[in-house]
Amino acid sequence: xxxxxxxxxxxxxxxxxxxxxxxxxxxxxxxxxxxxxxxxxxxxxxxxxxxxxxxxxxxxxxxxxxxxxxxxxxxxxxxxxxxxxxxxxxxxxxxxxxxxxxxxxxxxxxxxxxxxxxxxxxxxxxxxxxxxxxxxxxxxxxxxxxxxxxxxxxxxxxxxxxxxxxxxxxxxxxxxxxxxxxxxxxxxxxxxxxxx
Amino acid sequence: xxxxxxxxxxxxxxxxxxxxxxxxxxxxxxxxxxxxxxxxxxxxxxxxxxxxxxxxxxxxxxxxxxxxxxxxxxxxxxxxxxxxxxxxxxxxxxxxxxxxxxxxxxxxxxxxxxxxxxxxxxxxxxxxxxxxxxxxxxxxxxxxxxxxxxxxxxxxxxxxxxxxxxxxxxxxxxxxxxxxxxxxxxxxxxxxxxxx
Amino acid sequence: xxxxxxxxxxxxxxxxxxxxxxxxxxxxxxxxxxxxxxxxxxxxxxxxxxxxxxxxxxxxxxxxxxxxxxxxxxxxxxxxxxxxxxxxxxxxxxxxxxxxxxxxxxxxxxxxxxxxxxxxxxxxxxxxxxxxxxxxxxxxxxxxxxxxxxxxxxxxxxxxxxxxxxxxxxxxxxxxxxxxxxxxxxxxxxxxxxxx
Amino acid sequence: xxxxxxxxxxxxxxxxxxxxxxxxxxxxxxxxxxxxxxxxxxxxxxxxxxxxxxxxxxxxxxxxxxxxxxxxxxxxxxxxxxxxxxxxxxxxxxxxxxxxxxxxxxxxxxxxxxxxxxxxxxxxxxxxxxxxxxxxxxxxxxxxxxxxxxxxxxxxxxxxxxxxxxxxxxxxxxxxxxxxxxxxxxxxxxxxxxxx
Numbered sequence: 160x161x162x163x164x165x166x167x168x169x170x171x172x173x174x175x176x177x178x179x180x181x182x183x184x185x186x187x188x189x190x191x192x193x194x195x196x197x198x199x200x201x202x203x204x205x206x207x208x209x210x211x212x213x214x215x216x217x218x219x220x221x222x223x224x225x226x227x228x229x230x231x232x233x234x235x236x237x238x239x240x241x242x243x244x245x246x247x248x249x250x251x252x253x254x255x256x257x258x259x260x261x262x263x264x265x266x267x268x269x270x271x272x273x274x275x276x277x278x279x280x281x282x283x284x285x286x287x288x289x290x291x292x293x294x295x296x297x298x299x300x301x302x303x304x305x306x307x308x309x310x311x312x313x314x315x316x317x318x319x320x321x322x323x324x325x326x327x328x329x330x331x332x333x334x335x336x337x338x339x340x341x342x343x344x345x346x347x348x349x350x351x352x353x354x355x
Numbered sequence: 356x357x358x359x360x361x362x363x364x365x366x367x368x369x370x371x372x373x374x375x376x377x378x379x380x381x382x383x384x385x386x387x388x389x390x391x392x393x394x395x396x397x398x399x400x401x402x403x404x405x406x407x408x409x410x411x412x413x414x415x416x417x418x419x420x421x422x423x424x425x426x427x428x429x430x431x432x433x434x435x436x437x438x439x440x441x442x443x444x445x446x447x448x449x450x451x452x453x454x455x456x457x458x459x460x461x462x463x464x465x466x467x468x469x470x471x472x473x474x475x476x477x478x479x480x481x482x483x484x485x486x487x488x489x490x491x492x493x494x495x496x497x498x499x500x501x502x503x504x505x506x507x508x509x510x511x512x513x514x515x516x517x518x519x520x521x522x523x524x525x526x527x528x529x530x531x532x533x534x535x536x537x538x539x540x541x542x543x544x545x546x547x548x549x550x551x
Numbered sequence: 552x553x554x555x556x557x558x559x560x561x562x563x564x565x566x567x568x569x570x571x572x573x574x575x576x577x578x579x580x581x582x583x584x585x586x587x588x589x590x591x592x593x594x595x596x597x598x599x600x601x602x603x604x605x606x607x608x609x610x611x612x613x614x615x616x617x618x619x620x621x622x623x624x625x626x627x628x629x630x631x632x633x634x635x636x637x638x639x640x641x642x643x644x645x646x647x648x649x650x651x652x653x654x655x656x657x658x659x660x661x662x663x664x665x666x667x668x669x670x671x672x673x674x675x676x677x678x679x680x681x682x683x684x685x686x687x688x689x690x691x692x693x694x695x696x697x698x699x700x701x702x703x704x705x706x707x708x709x710x711x712x713x714x715x716x717x718x719x720x721x722x723x724x725x726x727x728x729x730x731x732x733x734x735x736x737x738x739x740x741x742x743x744x745x746x747x
Numbered sequence: 748x749x750x751x752x753x754x755x756x757x758x759x760x761x762x763x764x765x766x767x768x769x770x771x772x773x774x775x776x777x778x779x780x781x782x783x784x785x786x787x788x789x790x791x792x793x794x795x796x797x798x799x800x801x802x803x804x805x806x807x808x809x810x811x812x813x814x815x816x817x818x819x820x821x822x823x824x825x826x827x828x829x830x831x832x833x834x835x836x837x838x839x840x841x842x843x844x845x846x847x848x849x850x851x852x853x854x855x856x857x858x859x860x861x862x863x864x865x866x867x868x869x870x871x872x873x874x875x876x877x878x879x880x881x882x883x884x885x886x887x888x889x890x891x892x893x894x895x896x897x898x899x900x901x902x903x904x905x906x907x908x909x910x911x912x913x914x915x916x917x918x919x920x921x922x923x924x925x926x927x928x929x930x931x932x933x934x935x936x937x938x939x940x941x942x943x
Contacts, residue, residue: 563762
């Protein structure tokens with residue numbers, strides 16, 4: 160089965176998710192800069208979610224780049240990932256509108272955690288299909304970055320009930336870790352495309 | 356005529372349908388987990404519709420994979436299917452917000468039924484164009500699964516006025532039936548791609 | 552310049568337009584079928600706009616199928632068409648919510664008229680670029696169907712201030728005319744693809 | 748790495764941005780043309796934003812047409828551009844609903860300015876990767892049009908606090924400058940495609 164349409168559908172869903180979040184930033188009735196202030200937490204939560212959904216798209220792009228073919232199980236593992244990502248606008252909105260209140264930060268982290276679990280399942284499904292010696296399996300390796308993220312999300316969710324700010328700092332930390340490019344992976348891809 | 360653009364347009368429409376449904380889950384004003392409780396039926400109806408729209412995308416993907424070319428009638432049969440799917444967010448919202456009240460469950464089932472009828476029409480239009488001996492006709496076969504679903508939807512809609520919960524259980528049953536991969540179809544596709 | 556990306560972008564915009572219109576059908580608070588009744592005019596206007604946007608997608612698909620390359624002017628003629636189509640959800644909503652009141656029907660028709668004018672401009676821009684002897688120019692021909700539609704829209708808009716129902720019937724008439732497949736065009740495409 | 752999926756994702760995001768803006772034009776309750784009047788500033792701001800987002804899509808199309816491959820940094824520079832563009836619906840809505848009040852015009856210009864800065868960064872990232880002697884670097888040249896736009900945006904934002912109308916006129920001026928096709932660039936592309 161061809162991977163092109165699964166990529167196109169995922170691109171569509173992620174494009175809608177990342178864009179409809181902005182509908183939650185409702186313009187204020189006043190026209191002074193002061194009127195924009197109550198929107199600041201909503202804006203911060205929007206920025207964080209935009210970066211997170213952007214990271215997922217980026218990683219999804221890399222993951223499928225190394226994929227040759229997809230199966231029925233891969234299609235469902237992919238839809239499972241899209242399901243948790245589709246809850247991001249809701250979690251973002253609840254957290255932003257309530258100024259990062261403890262339980263809202265916990266829910267946001269839970270959505271991040273479940274999306275990360277879904278991404279791990281998608282990766283494992285793809286590796287199971289391609290074999291442990293495939294380029295895909297090699298480029299994922301031991302997936303230390305993925306496992307570390309899962310651990311941090313779990314700790315952050317537990318912390319958020321008492322220390323929501325620390326939890327948010329941890330979410331931001333994981334995002335920054337993924338933003339910094341991993342030279343080994345890019346090198347791997349460049350080597351491959353040269354040897355093709 | 357090329358099928359690529361019909362696939363791309365369908366992907367776009369289905370991606371928007373599956374994602375805008377989340378806009379109906381409005382974040383509560385309170386910040387306790389208790390405040391999230393009234394959202395549970397809305398969330399359940401969202402999950403069911405996400406799975407259903409996902410199944411349609413999946414089946415559409417398989418159906419068009421086996422298709423070689425499309426005609427004007429195919430384009431319209433496809434738009435007809437997208438029309439009924441586009442009513443899913445409305446039916447989902449009405450059912451979720453009213454805690455699965457009888458008539459809302461009946462309308463939801465009617466939308467499922469009409470989408471299934473539209474899917475059957477699309478399949479028949481494609482087979483009429485490709486011929487009864489085509490790979491497409493063979494891979495569809497007698498379409499027992501499709502006919503069984505139509506029957507269950509009809510029974511469930513009639514039941515829903517008296518027993519909305521049983522009707523919902525039947526909708527879920529059909530969804531689970533489609534979620535379980537059909538080994539014969541996947542085998543068929545693998546054999547074909549090997550023999551190409 | 553490649554036409555693929557212009558097609559992909561148009562597909563995306565039209566997919567969003569056709570789907571967000573359903574957000575305007577707000578579920579009622581009651582749960583009886585009687586509560587759904589006030590939604591009937593909104594639903595009818597949705598059906599009409601879905602069919603119209605579907606026709607535009609369909610014709611756009613055929614038009615670009617016969618196109619070899621695009622220029623900067625073609626990109627802008629295409630965006631101009633998408634602009635008028637993007638106003639469809641607004642015009643549909645105003646007309647549906649006000650039970651097809653005279654001025655709302657006139658505005659709806661004006662949007663249809665301007666979209667048709669934009670489509671004519673796009674066609675002419677493409678023909679100017681491909682030459683009068685191109686396959687594109689031949690398959691468009693004298694464009695009697697397009698000119699007739701423009702005339703009917705104009706008459707319908709003028710009528711709508713006094714006879715909104717007749718105007719709606721005329722809009723529906725034009726839609727049905729486009730829905731019925733034109734055997735000559737399909738034949739033309741089939742012949743071409745055979746001779747390639 | 749392949750540029751196709753980055754194009755497809757950008758097309759999706761820009762298609763959603765350009766289309767959801769129309770959701771902000773809420774149909775009035777009255778049915779006379781007089782009732783539409785308060786919507787005029789909202790409509791004007793919609794037209795301006797539609798043209799601006801259209802220009803970005805157009806330029807993005809040209810820029811990536813001349814691009815051979817993309818890297819991780821290019822993906823992020825592209826997401827950075829999409830982030831500022833995604834704020835367009837918010838800025839448009841605030842400005843339109845408040846009849847082009849000084850601070851709303853300043854915010855709108857700031858979003859335009861930051862999107863233009865992000866576009867410049869994307870261009871520079873692509874040139875850094877392709878080399879100063881690449882077709883891409885040549886077709887961009889000294890980017891006088893881009894630098895001039897940045898300057899005008901900056902002046903217009905500063906002016907907007909006192910003279911919001913003049914600021915709007917300047918935004919419109921830059922848009923018109925980009926709408927007029929640049930014969931040199933088109934010629935460049937045509938020459939290239941002939942020499943391929």
